[in-house]
Amino acid sequence: MGKVLNRKGRLVPMSDTNLLLTITIVVFFAMYLAAMLFIGRGFLKIQTLFNILNENAALIILSCGMSIVMITGGIDISVGKLTALICMSAAVNLDYHNGSVLTAILLSLAIGIAFGVVQGYLVAYLNIQPFIVTLAGMFFAKGMTTIVNSTQFNVQNEAFLALKNTRVYIPFLGSVNKLGKFVPAYVEIGVIVAIVTVILLFILLRWTRLGRSFYAVGGNSQSANMLGINVRRTRFAAHLLCGLLAGIGGFVYFLHVGSGAPSHATGAEMNAIASSIIGGTMLTGGVGNIVGTFFGVLSLSTIKNIVTLLGLDDAWWTNITVAVMICIFLVVQSIVLLRKRSRS
Amino acid sequence: MTAPGNVAGVQKLTGLFRKQIFIPIAALLVLIIFNLIADPSFFEITYAQNSAGEPVLSGYLITILDNASELAILAIGMTLVTAASGGQDISVGAAIAISGSVVLRVLCGDNPRPEEMQASILTAFLISCLVSMLFGAFNGTLVAYFNIQPMIATLILYTAGRSIAAWINNNRLPIISDPAFGYFGTFMPGIPVPTPIFIAIICMIITALVLKFTTLGLYTQAVGINPNSAKLNGINPSLIKFITYVIMGLCVAVAGFIKVTRFSTINYSVVALDIEMDAILAVALGGNALSGGKFSMASSILGAYVIQFLTTTLFKFNVSSSALPAYKAVVVIVLVVLSAPTVREKAGKVWRSIRSAKAGKEAA
Numbered sequence: 196m197g198k199v200l201n202r203k204g205r206l207v208p209m210s211d212t213n214l215l216l217t218i219t220i221v222v223f224f225a226m227y228l229a230a231m232l233f234i235g236r237g238f239l240k241i242q243t244l245f246n247i248l249n250e251n252a253a254l255i256i257l258s259c260g261m262s263i264v265m266i267t268g269g270i271d272i273s274v275g276k277l278t279a280l281i282c283m284s285a286a287v288n289l290d291y292h293n294g295s296v297l298t299a300i301l302l303s304l305a306i307g308i309a310f311g312v313v314q315g316y317l318v319a320y321l322n323i324q325p326f327i328v329t330l331a332g333m334f335f336a337k338g339m340t341t342i343v344n345s346t347q348f349n350v351q352n353e354a355f356l357a358l359k360n361t362r363v364y365i366p367f368l369g370s371v372n373k374l375g376k377f378v379p380a381y382v383e384i385g386v387i388v389a390i391v392t393v394i395l396l397f398i399l400l401r402w403t404r405l406g407r408s409f410y411a412v413g414g415n416s417q418s419a420n421m422l423g424i425n426v427r428r429t430r431f432a433a434h435l436l437c438g439l440l441a442g443i444g445g446f447v448y449f450l451h452v453g454s455g456a457p458s459h460a461t462g463a464e465m466n467a468i469a470s471s472i473i474g475g476t477m478l479t480g481g482v483g484n485i486v487g488t489f490f491g492v493l494s495l496s497t498i499k500n501i502v503t504l505l506g507l508d509d510a511w512w513t514n515i516t517v518a519v520m521i522c523i524f525l526v527v528q529s530i531v532l533l534r535k536r537s538r539s
Numbered sequence: 540m541t542a543p544g545n546v547a548g549v550q551k552l553t554g555l556f557r558k559q560i561f562i563p564i565a566a567l568l569v570l571i572i573f574n575l576i577a578d579p580s581f582f583e584i585t586y587a588q589n590s591a592g593e594p595v596l597s598g599y600l601i602t603i604l605d606n607a608s609e610l611a612i613l614a615i616g617m618t619l620v621t622a623a624s625g626g627q628d629i630s631v632g633a634a635i636a637i638s639g640s641v642v643l644r645v646l647c648g649d650n651p652r653p654e655e656m657q658a659s660i661l662t663a664f665l666i667s668c669l670v671s672m673l674f675g676a677f678n679g680t681l682v683a684y685f686n687i688q689p690m691i692a693t694l695i696l697y698t699a700g701r702s703i704a705a706w707i708n709n710n711r712l713p714i715i716s717d718p719a720f721g722y723f724g725t726f727m728p729g730i731p732v733p734t735p736i737f738i739a740i741i742c743m744i745i746t747a748l749v750l751k752f753t754t755l756g757l758y759t760q761a762v763g764i765n766p767n768s769a770k771l772n773g774i775n776p777s778l779i780k781f782i783t784y785v786i787m788g789l790c791v792a793v794a795g796f797i798k799v800t801r802f803s804t805i806n807y808s809v810v811a812l813d814i815e816m817d818a819i820l821a822v823a824l825g826g827n828a829l830s831g832g833k834f835s836m837a838s839s840i841l842g843a844y845v846i847q848f849l850t851t852t853l854f855k856f857n858v859s860s861s862a863l864p865a866y867k868a869v870v871v872i873v874l875v876v877l878s879a880p881t882v883r884e885k886a887g888k889v890w891r892s893i894r895s896a897k898a899g900k901e902a903a
Contacts, residue, residue, distance in 0.1 A: 321881050326819070327819075327823045334865065334867050334868035337864040338861070338865020465697065479688060517698055517699075525685070525692065529686055
């Protein structure tokens with residue numbers, strides 16, 4: 196286990212990143228297959244999978260940003276409250292200030308980038324611990340949301356609602372309903388954005404200089420420095436990227452819920468961290484993969500769906516199951532890595 | 540040329556600047572001066588009647604000391620955890636919900652509105668201590684023996700904690716009507732000072748004694764600075780990390796007991812919400828490195844009081860509780876930026892260049 200064929204046809208140990216990624220993907224498919232076999236019902240419909248995507252498009256984007264920061268060895272716990280702030284600002288812009296969809300998008304991105312720049316500067320150039328900086332960012336976003344507007348309201352802007360209700364139908368996929376009519380499967384716009392983001396970031400991390408330096412800085416910042424990588428600029432770039440992704444993710448979340456409320460995206464930062472971990476990103480830095488994060492989000496919400504479908508409706512069961520799942524993942528990961536270390 | 544006495548004074552002053560406890564003291568001084576200028580009545584302490592009709596001390600200062608008790612107790616555990624494992628326990632809020640829930644469960648039994656308590660308060664407290672220490676041991680095992688990063692390991696309990704708390708009491712909200720239970724969270728009859736202040740002081744004294752008369756502090760710092768060299772010196776790093784998490788569990792139990800006795804009931808989803816963030820902030824404001832190693836317990840505890848001072852000050856200026864975090868964030872960022880080593884170095888350079896320019900002028 197844990198060996199792959201290299202280009203010369205020899206068996207070599209897998210890198211940590213690939214090993215953890217493989218575990219995640221296998222677990223996700225095993226879980227989904229088990230759900231199809233033993234629960235059946237909803238899981239047999241292809242739309243269930245797409246609904247999981249629809250509901251988690253924003254979380255996928257947020258988790259990607261989180262993974263990048265985690266790969267460089269930092270953390271960003273402000274993204275959840277930042278999403279709430281972006282939703283509220285965009286909603287107020289659309290309904291109270293005669294904004295258009297374009298201004299709402301620009302506003303979302305601007306808020307995200309602003310947070311990224313400030314947090315990145317404080318972390319990278321002033322050497323303040325990322326946890327404290329983004330904790331302050333979280334507090335700030337939380338307070339600002341209620342200062343912008345303290346109550347929940349649904350957006351009435353027509354252009355926005357048209358965009359929100361746009362469905363992208365998947366060709367050849369769908370299911371036959373009770374009346375014998377074929378219902379095509381669909382996804383929302385946010386899912387397209389999320390998947391494009393995942394692909395772009397995968398390319399960035401794998402084949403660009405910036406992406407490789409994220410891993411180098413996270414793995415060992417001193418040796419990265421000796422290799423001529425600008426450590427500060429790389430850290431800054433990671434936080435900037437995370438902020439930008441929070442901006443995109445915030446707007447996608449807004450597009451999904453169509454309202455502004457201080458309670459939006461509560462706990463999203465912890466879900467994003469959990470997804471990244473399930474996807475094989477390690478908080479110590481240098482190890483991680485965007486595809487893993489993508490499957491991490493899917494695994495997390497699949498387990499939630501399974502718990503609901505099993506009839507364990509009481510709200511506490513979901514949380515306890517998710518916690519047990521994170522626990523199992525962590526223990527498996529740590530055992531695998533420990534065994535690998537001791538063998539080498 | 541400056542007089543020799545003056546030089547010694549300057550050196551003493553710069554020495555104080557370099558001391559860790561300078562950061563929270565400076566923050567506290569800034570807040571005190573701000574309040575003195577804005578409204579000196581902030582510091583007034585008067586006698587007032589409490590709900591039981593007894594004369595008790597009241598005033599903003601008392602409120603600060605009273606409400607900061609839980610935070611100060613948590614800061615003790617958080618400092619040890621941070622120093623030993625180089626990470627933070629983010630499950631304390633959820634763990635407080637569990638410990639509070641256990642106390643109520645033991646006292647109420649199956650009836651959520653008992654006429655009289657089913658067990659003595661001491662029994663309930665001890666059982667909740669045991670449960671909290673077990674949860675602390677769970678976190679500690681993951682961190683110390685499975686080598687999982689602390690924040691991630693405690694994320695598990697953070698996610699599940701409030702649900703477990705609700706499950707312990709079958710999702711009901713028990714209320715205890717016996718006034719004796721409320722003594723611990725409000726006032727003992729005949730004593731005009733809130734009881735949580737005494738509990739916090741007792742905890743601090745115990746901590747001080749433990750740090751003075753045992754090797755816990757030394758071993759914790761050794762493990763935090765370099766676990767491998769600590770191991771070579773005969774210390775078991777895993778055991779030390781494990782112990783700090785169990786101590787954290789004990790601190791959580793005490794804080795949870797205070798929380799639950801304040802209102803004689805509990806609300807699982809709101810009790811001690813986000814208190815883990817404040818506790819970590821207290822450690823950071825105390826100038827302790829969140830990456831572990833050397834720590835100063837007094838600075839952390841003072842940091843907790845600074846945070847409560849700030850919160851109360853903001854409340855006094857009619858900042859609504861939901862907008863409060865935004866102002867808190869600005870103050871925190873300013874404090875942290877000012878205390879950042881890079882900034883202090885630059886400020887020091889500027890200060891020295893000014894002084895040397897002055898000295899040059901005097902010499903000329």
